[in-house]
Amino acid sequence: MKSKIGGLALLLSGLPMALWAADLAVQDAWVRAIPPNMQTTAAYMVLRNAGTSGKTVVGAASPLFARVEFHETVQQGGVAAMMARDSLVIDAGGQVTLKPGGYHMMLIGLQGKPLQAGDKVPLKLRLSDGSEVAINADVRAAQTPAAQEQHHHHGH
Numbered sequence: 001m002k003s004k005i006g007g008l009a010l011l012l013s014g015l016p017m018a019l020w021a022a023d024l025a026v027q028d029a030w031v032r033a034i035p036p037n038m039q040t041t042a043a044y045m046v047l048r049n050a051g052t053s054g055k056t057v058v059g060a061a062s063p064l065f066a067r068v069e070f071h072e073t074v075q076q077g078g079v080a081a082m083m084a085r086d087s088l089v090i091d092a093g094g095q096v097t098l099k100p101g102g103y104h105m106m107l108i109g110l111q112g113k114p115l116q117a118g119d120k121v122p123l124k125l126r127l128s129d130g131s132e133v134a135i136n137a138d139v140r141a142a143q144t145p146a147a148q149e150q151h152h153h154h155g156h
Helices: 003-011 015-022 145-150
Strands: 024-032 040-049 053-060 066-076 079-085 088-090 097-100 101-108 120-127 134-139
Touching: 024 120, 040 053, 040 088, 040 134, 053 066, 097 101, 097 120
Parallel strands: 024 134
Antiparallel strands: 024 040, 040 097, 040 101, 053 088, 053 120, 066 079, 066 101, 120 134
8 A cells, every 4th residue: 555655646746747848839840951061950939838837948959960059049230140048938828939030949960861841850848847848840941042041140
């Protein structure tokens, strides 16, 4: 009897963390296709927090890339510049949109074959409580020359 109660307590102790991560929904996750000679691309998505407390994404990883960084494109003196960010905060009931020209994830150091439209990129988001959210992002071709230009200015 004692071991059943201990097992139940152990199971329930992990429940708040699981629910916390479950409040974070990821929608429309995609990665920009890149030509064979490039090793860096960007990931975009909408992060929605259906919970009653804020969520903080503190890291991300993909087995296909050496590292993943959060960046934000900001205007400085009329020139677009990318600023690295340590985390992304999604307020309770709110959302953060990762998109060209705004917040995004830089996927750096491709480990394998070039990404083509139709491929999938596995990503894992790590939250401040230690929980993780797994994503399979679609690889898409750049929509317009202007969209392509968004990520050629940063020198990665």
